[in-house]
Amino acid sequence: MTGLLWLLLPLLAALGWSVGRARARALAGDPSDAGSRIELHSLPGHYGQFVLIWAALPPLAVLVLATVFGGALVDGWVASQIEASGLLDGSKSAEQVLVEVRAGLALLEGEGASLVHVQASDALARVEGTLDLAVVGAFAVAAAAGLYFSRRRITIALRARNHVERALHIALLFSSVVAVLTTIGIVVSLFFEAMRFFQLVSPAEFFFSTEWSPQTALRSDQVGSSGAFGAVPVFAGTLLITAIAMSIAGPVGLMAAIHLAFYASESARSWIKPLLEVIAGIPTVVWGSFAALTLGPQVRVLGEALGLQVASESALAAGVTMGVMIIPFVSSLSDDALNAVPRSLREGSLAMGATESETIRKVMVPAALPGIVGAFLLAVSRAIGETMIVVMAAGLAANMTANPFEAVTTVTVQIVTLLTGDQEFDSAKTLAAFALGLTLFFVTLALNLVALRVVRTFREEYE
Amino acid sequence: MSSSPSNDAATRAAEGRIQERYRTERLFQAAGVAAIGFALFALLALLVSITYQSSSALSHTYVELEVELDADTVDPRGDGSPESLAAGGYSRPLRNALRARFPEVSGRKNKRRLNALLSDGAEYQLRDAVLADPGLVGQTASFVLPMSDDVDLLLKGDIDRNVAESDRKLTDLQIEWVDALVADGAVSHEWNTGFLTNGDSREPELAGMQGAIRGSLLTLLVTLLLSFPVGVAAAVYLEEFAPRNRFTDLVEVNINNLAAVPSIIFGLLGLAVFLNVFGMPRGAPIVGGIVLALMTLPTIIIAGRAALLAVPPSIREAALGVGASPTQAVLHHVLPQALPGILTGTIIGMARALGETAPLLMIGMVAFIADLPSGLSDPSTVLPVQIFLWNDAPERAFVARTSLGIVVLLGFLVAMNAAAVWVRSRFETRY
Numbered sequence: 001m002t003g004l005l006w007l008l009l010p011l012l013a014a015l016g017w018s019v020g021r022a023r024a025r026a027l028a029g030d031p032s033d034a035g036s037r038i039e040l041h042s043l044p045g046h047y048g049q050f051v052l053i054w055a056a057l058p059p060l061a062v063l064v065l066a067t068v069f070g071g072a073l074v075d076g077w078v079a080s081q082i083e084a085s086g087l088l089d090g091s092k093s094a095e096q097v098l099v100e101v102r103a104g105l106a107l108l109e110g111e112g113a114s115l116v117h118v119q120a121s122d123a124l125a126r127v128e129g130t131l132d133l134a135v136v137g138a139f140a141v142a143a144a145a146g147l148y149f150s151r152r153r154i155t156i157a158l159r160a161r162n163h164v165e166r167a168l169h170i171a172l173l174f175s176s177v178v179a180v181l182t183t184i185g186i187v188v189s190l191f192f193e194a195m196r197f198f199q200l201v202s203p204a205e206f207f208f209s210t211e212w213s214p215q216t217a218l219r220s221d222q223v224g225s226s227g228a229f230g231a232v233p234v235f236a237g238t239l240l241i242t243a244i245a246m247s248i249a250g251p252v253g254l255m256a257a258i259h260l261a262f263y264a265s266e267s268a269r270s271w272i273k274p275l276l277e278v279i280a281g282i283p284t285v286v287w288g289s290f291a292a293l294t295l296g297p298q299v300r301v302l303g304e305a306l307g308l309q310v311a312s313e314s315a316l317a318a319g320v321t322m323g324v325m326i327i328p329f330v331s332s333l334s335d336d337a338l339n340a341v342p343r344s345l346r347e348g349s350l351a352m353g354a355t356e357s358e359t360i361r362k363v364m365v366p367a368a369l370p371g372i373v374g375a376f377l378l379a380v381s382r383a384i385g386e387t388m389i390v391v392m393a394a395g396l397a398a399n400m401t402a403n404p405f406e407a408v409t410t411v412t413v414q415i416v417t418l419l420t421g422d423q424e425f426d427s428a429k430t431l432a433a434f435a436l437g438l439t440l441f442f443v444t445l446a447l448n449l450v451a452l453r454v455v456r457t458f459r460e461e462y463e
Numbered sequence: 464m465s466s467s468p469s470n471d472a473a474t475r476a477a478e479g480r481i482q483e484r485y486r487t488e489r490l491f492q493a494a495g496v497a498a499i500g501f502a503l504f505a506l507l508a509l510l511v512s513i514t515y516q517s518s519s520a521l522s523h524t525y526v527e528l529e530v531e532l533d534a535d536t537v538d539p540r541g542d543g544s545p546e547s548l549a550a551g552g553y554s555r556p557l558r559n560a561l562r563a564r565f566p567e568v569s570g571r572k573n574k575r576r577l578n579a580l581l582s583d584g585a586e587y588q589l590r591d592a593v594l595a596d597p598g599l600v601g602q603t604a605s606f607v608l609p610m611s612d613d614v615d616l617l618l619k620g621d622i623d624r625n626v627a628e629s630d631r632k633l634t635d636l637q638i639e640w641v642d643a644l645v646a647d648g649a650v651s652h653e654w655n656t657g658f659l660t661n662g663d664s665r666e667p668e669l670a671g672m673q674g675a676i677r678g679s680l681l682t683l684l685v686t687l688l689l690s691f692p693v694g695v696a697a698a699v700y701l702e703e704f705a706p707r708n709r710f711t712d713l714v715e716v717n718i719n720n721l722a723a724v725p726s727i728i729f730g731l732l733g734l735a736v737f738l739n740v741f742g743m744p745r746g747a748p749i750v751g752g753i754v755l756a757l758m759t760l761p762t763i764i765i766a767g768r769a770a771l772l773a774v775p776p777s778i779r780e781a782a783l784g785v786g787a788s789p790t791q792a793v794l795h796h797v798l799p800q801a802l803p804g805i806l807t808g809t810i811i812g813m814a815r816a817l818g819e820t821a822p823l824l825m826i827g828m829v830a831f832i833a834d835l836p837s838g839l840s841d842p843s844t845v846l847p848v849q850i851f852l853w854n855d856a857p858e859r860a861f862v863a864r865t866s867l868g869i870v871v872l873l874g875f876l877v878a879m880n881a882a883a884v885w886v887r888s889r890f891e892t893r894y
Binding site for chain 1: 484485487488491492494495496497498499501502503505506508509512513516692693694696697699700701704705713714717718719720721723724725726727728729731732734735736741742757760761764788790814815817818819820821824825827829847848850851854855862865866869872873876880
């Protein structure tokens with residue numbers, strides 16, 4: 001029903017626009033008759049837009065409110081009706097009955113479905129019908145009132161353009177606030193869920209205990225019934241994989257940037273740079289598949305040839321692949337930093353008889369160091385937050401090890417594992433994912449802010 | 464003129480040092496070449512291994528069988544209506560056809576193994592053929608039907624015949640039957656067109672990407688409809704109208720930081736807010752689209768601001784000079800000039816959103832869904848998630864499907880990036 005109303009909105013907008021414009025034209029009088037013609041403040045189109053805004057925005061607000069709050073409203077209302085009916089036998093709450101009705105249980109004759117389900121199903125249909133009617137009514141009233149009153153406001157005194165432009169500015173301002181709202185949404189939602197987790201598990205255990213086994217048992221007498229939520233092994237695994245990745249991406253990215261900035265010819269640069277960017281453009285799920293299906297088995301073969309014990313989901317395969325993926329981050333940012341160093345420094349050093357490599361190592365890289373450090377920090381932040389490669393190629397076992405041939409797990413892997421199974425939303429297990437997410441968010445945020453600060457504060461000014 | 468011996472030694476030492484320095488220089492340069500070589504080699508290895516692995520999924524093995532369509536079995540009501548034909552049993556005619564081809568097979572176990580040579584999809588294909596031509600009922604006709612994924616792998620050499628019987632998926636007897644069929648010339652390889660037209664399936668030979676492609680299109684549609692207007696509006700505000708104050712600084716810092724937030728965090732936001740607070744449907748393109756739109760927004764805003772900044776002030780001033788209001792100057796003159804740059808940024812943002820997996824796992828787009836999604840709130844999956852699911856599937860034949868899925872995904876990405884390059888070169892004005 002409301003879907004149809006959404007489709008009506010553009011029609012309403014078009015109607016408002018043409019009504020407003022026609023009204024303005026009528027006010028202005030016959031264009032061919034100079035005597036009766038009145039000069040309006042704005043163009044006829046502005047009056048059209050003025051009515052359009054008033055005719056379309058209030059109904060739009062009605063629809064948005066109905067979409068956002070309608071579901072909760074219906075649920076609450078129906079639940080209270082079920083409780084009032086007195087048919088609940090205490091084994092199920094009204095909410096559970098409602099969920100079962102939504103799942104179509106009332107339609108199935110016999111087992112599970114009972115009188116209360118039938119009643120609830122009727123109540124649901126009734127309430128939904130009422131709400132639909134209310135929405136349609138509110139929509140019609142809002143549209144008609146907006147259209148009528150805004151059209152009546154069109155007089156010679158109305159400065160339609162100013163109104164329209166002010167509305168537009170508010171819309172623009174609101175759009176730029178969406179990004180801020182997103183950040184607030186992230187922080188608030190992660191924070192609240194994490195707080196609920198910390199009511200079940202103390203922060204001290206989470207941050208300092210070394211036992212991670214979030215699988216909570218269904219029955220209390222099973223082994224490991226409580227689950228252990230010491231995230232240290234998870235953090236350690238993340239650090240190990242990040243370290244492996246950076247030990248690839250750091251040197252390779254920096255040397256590639258140096259080569260591109262100082263040695264490569266213009267033509268070589270013009271095709272090598274885009275190719276390096278392609279590496280960053282390939283979706284991470286593709287790199288993950290490569291790590292799991294191609295590189296992982298190779299690492300295993302290699303390790304066994306060297307007589308080593310290699311886990312089938314070794315940290316090495318995931319780390320190396322991630323390292324390759326973040327090479328372009330290091331190289332393009334380092335390249336920018338190196339290119340920002342004034343030519344005079346390089347030429348001065350070369351003129352003193354230093355070779356190119358001595359100039360680079362002793363003059364250019366130190367001068368560009370803040371930018372390079374910033375690039376490395378951003379790459380680390382990227383590696384910590386990277387998800388698909390580790391989900392597909394690293395393991396689930398929370399081992400505390402520095403051996404790259406063993407399987408380790410990471411923060412992102414645990415978040416995915418904890419939240420993709422079928423479980424209740426309020427268990428410690430799922431809430432733990434939000435605690436990990438909050439940690440991840442603040443660590444990457446801190447790295448990004450520090451990277452920006454390093455670049456700004458320690459940049460050498462040469463001009 | 465003679466030089467003293469000590470001078471000679473000093474010169475030699477100096478020459479040695481110079482040689483040493485030059486050697487360091489060459490090594491340093493070689494290290495740079497090696498670094499670039501390593502990165503490009505990794506890229507090449509990725510592309511080659513995917514192309515190589517995907518090749519075996521390009522075709523599938525079919526067998527031609529004489530099938531007797533017994534009227535009682537396939538037309539249970541006997542009226543030849545589509546409903547009756549759809550309700551008919553099609554596995555028995557197939558079993559009989561195989562039995563007729565290999566009359567010597569006896570014993571339940573061996574008969575079952577014989578039946579296992581055909582794909583589970585063969586009976587549906589037979590049913591579709593009969594539905595398309597009801598005149599086939601009661602007749603014996605020859606059909607080309609898909610064989611099972613294991614037979615396909617065997618004939619493509621991916622199952623090693625020399626391995627012990629217990630270690631492979633096909634028994635010696637089954638291999639014998641397959642070889643007999645091949646010797647008859649009944650076996651053929653045909654293009655795996657179902658890969659693009661079928662939905663997902665547990666059977667590798669029936670699995671296709673159509674569901675994921677539709678899911679991706681629906682999701683990207685939502686993402687585009689939300690992130691493009693909001694992103695452009697935010698860019699216009701920040702670049703053209705925003706006063707220079709604390710609040711604007713906050714918004715700018717915030718957008719830059721948002722661009723660097725790990726994508727999985729956006730998934731957690733979607734799960735906590737859109738699914739649990741607003742009660743939106745799990746795994747639906749509408750939720751995925753909103754989450755990806757929030758993620759893409761910083762990209763579009765940053766690209767949009769750069770494009771607006773590149774429009775020379777003279778355009779603005781000329782518009783203001785002939786009496787346009789500041790809003791008119793921006794909307795009628797500056798924004799159209801900046802649009803190619805904004806579009807390029809948007810397409811690149813969309814390409815990134817298309818390849819994004821992690822946040823969509825969080826909001827439940829990870830379930831096995833065989834039906835094709837038809838609406839914004841149907842549970843669905845998207846291309847990268849489909850690749851992720853196949854990557855985890857235990858059947859050997861899914862390895863090739865995973866790689867072919869990657870080829871399809873990369874194809875879409877290449878097309879989108881090519882479109883971005885084309886838009887830039889075709890419409891961009893340089894000053």
